[in-house]
Amino acid sequence: MMGRGLREPDHSKELRTRHTGPTSSQRDRGAALYLAISGAFPAAVARRGGARRHPFTSLAPPTGAPLTRLAIKKRASGSDAGHPRPSRTGRGAWRPRSKAAERGARAGASSAAMEKARPLWDNPLQFVFACISYAVGLGNVWRFPYLCQMYGGGSFLVPYLIMLIVEGMPLLYLELAVGQRMRQGSIGAWRTISPYLSGVGVASVVVSFFLSMYYNVINAWGFWYLFHSFQDPLPWSVCPLNGNRTGYDEECEAASSTQYFWYRKTLNISPSIQENGVVQWEPALCLILAWLLVYLCILRGTESTGKVVYFTASLPYCVLFIYLIRGLTLHGATNGLAYMFTPKMEQLANPKAWINAATQIFFSLGLGFGSLIAFASYNEPSNNCQKHAIIVSLINSSTSIFASIVTFSIYGFKATFNYETCLNKVILLLTNSFDLEDGFVTASNLEQVKGYLASAYPSKYSEVFLQMKNCSLESELSTAVQGTGLAFIVYSEAIKNMEVSQLWSVLYFFMLLMLGMGSMLGNTAAILTPLTDSKVISSRLPKEAISGLLCLVSCAIGMVFTMESGNYWFDIFNDYAATLSLLLIVLVETLAVCYLYGLRRFESDLKAMTGRTLNWYWKIMWAGVSPLLIISLFVFYLSDYILSEALQYQAWDASQGQLVTKNYPPHALAVIGLLVASSIMCIPLVALGMFIMRRLRRADTASVA
């Protein structure tokens, strides 16, 4: 049809021109009619309007642009205004809603429709990478190797893998499925299942908020070490001089140079948690930078996050691989590997090994924070989340094992180095005390020489013997460290002894930053998704402002961790903010989906969504085994907390140059209690609040009627 110049070639313009001519009243009638006909089939409407000419639309031109737009607008707002009512089954009515909104958006027909459409991942790979980047975090690097060492080396893999299959995969699949099905953040998703359960979502958000507050401090420390890696020599490899330049600083002499750099230069730690000190400006600057970087990544929502996770998920593996090659070629690496992987089968009988395996799987996957629900809510509904759940959990566990190989070869190198240094010191002591020829005593004949000296000069030998340290490779290897101590002290100590240590240091801390940033993206997504889903907030503020506010508030509160006593508060948050609450949250989640929502209903929803039937294995795990496991873990931890007489912490003693154990003061105990209670209490309090509101509403309607 020629004539109207605006018609071709752009069909969307054709769409727009068609509504000229008719009066508004006709337009409205036509609109109503069109709506009545195309009520349930907005996709058809959208396609007609945007994609090609259709006799139907040409007969009733008023129904072209504005009605399409109107129809799309209505459908689009419908899809996000509320909750996809669980009662509506079948694909036809439910699925295309969002697609229609999308297409309407793409046709550029309505800005309102564009804003209301839920953002999606560009492709499923982005979703998988986001989950991997979130799940593979610092815990894989610094907690798993410690557990492996403590609970029997190679034999720890047995409970670990069993727990992965029994607990990790089912719970991960459950969270992803819930997110993909409800297509909302944690608060909205649980509200959909039952309004009384929105407290679960609120608890998840609270826990995520606590986590993001203290987790980014680790990234700040990572930045600090990264920036200091560009010096020669590395600042933690030499002790600073004392006042009159005749020797080294006392604290550094008592401890080691790496410990000194961590405790004095980085943290400037105070002797106890009561002495707060002032905010250290250097870590504070690094914290601000860390939050700015997080803001940059989450600024645009999934659009920006989706691209960033390509890097944060893949770069750590590159660095780990490089480190694997370097680590295996280090002198003494085989000592560490042999020590770690020799299985000690008797540990299998130790219940703590099983409990720690279950705990590690649970926390390593990041269940219960709401991040997985948030990520999955940006999926296409037909996405095969079962496959993705299995892939993500397998990759997470194999990364743990891979990282522990690297860690133990580094351990072996460090232990061998320290052992040889210790031996050399003993040799020097003997040589100097007895004026033996230089080079006479070596590591191989040390014992013989000692025996000879003991018999030849017994009195002098007994004096010297007191100063001699007993060097043992075993004891060096068995010093098991976890957490920030492993990452920032042990690793940096090993790195300073390698050749070209600046390069290895930069690589290592860059990897730590990638791991930490990836997890931070997941944490902030867990908080932001419910906020942007809620109409109250997202209608007033744009997405960028909400993310900016969140980063600002978290950064301001995070300044507490840059004070002199900051590391002690960090330990409190690390140990208590998430542990008990998460167990309870995931327990309530599993029970809610299986028994409140109904396992059959969920199963049919999943089948409608993805087209695949639910395997009996998942059903058994969700309904029976996993809740029982979580209950037993919960009971164990609760009893552990109750039975321990006083909660203690490790404080750094500058004069001795080592950690000492102290009791928590009352105000710290109060903070611990608040942390745990504030997240757990959300669940019953919100349920109670909902109950009361409903009662009041019913009373109102009853009185009105």
Added chain:
Amino acid sequence: MAKMFKGAENAFKVRLSIRTALGDKAYAWDTNEEYLFKAMVAFSMRKVANREKTEISHVLLCNVTQRVSFWFVVTDPSEKHTLPAVEVQEAIRMNRNRINNAFFLNDQTLEFLKIPSTLIPPTDPPVPIWIIIFGVIFCIVIVAIILLILSGIRQRRRKDKGPSEVDDTEDKCENTITIENGIPCDPLDTKGGHVNDAFMTEDERLTPL
């Protein structure tokens, strides 16, 4: 002479670790090396005020062991006593580097017990390096954030302007009627249009999957 050593407060013990420092290139410690040592000590003393007349023969070595370690003392024959320890210490400290270099050793392998060596302070650049790198990355991140925010605002303004522009063009179109071959186009009278169900085929009722 033995009374002047070992316990004499003006005597110093020296310890050399030649094999540790030089490995295969280690030289043997003999009387010639001892002569060199005495010469170096005398040289150091001559640099001190009032002691310019110190000779090599004034430096006495004793009790050389396999280690290699020995004691030495500097005498003043005109006054028949040993030089005070403080002066000797001062002299050795000032010239430590040259003494070390004469023997290819360093502070750790040529030890003067009781004479602490002045340690080289680590060089501090005027601006700490980490601040420079921090500044660079900080500026990059801030610039990136500002760019992203601005492009987001621009996108939103474009979206808002888009439909209003569309409305403008539509209003314009309302008044134009294109004519081709003398016949007003759009023969289908749009004013009286209504839905013709016949054109709605079965498969269009169903939503595309």
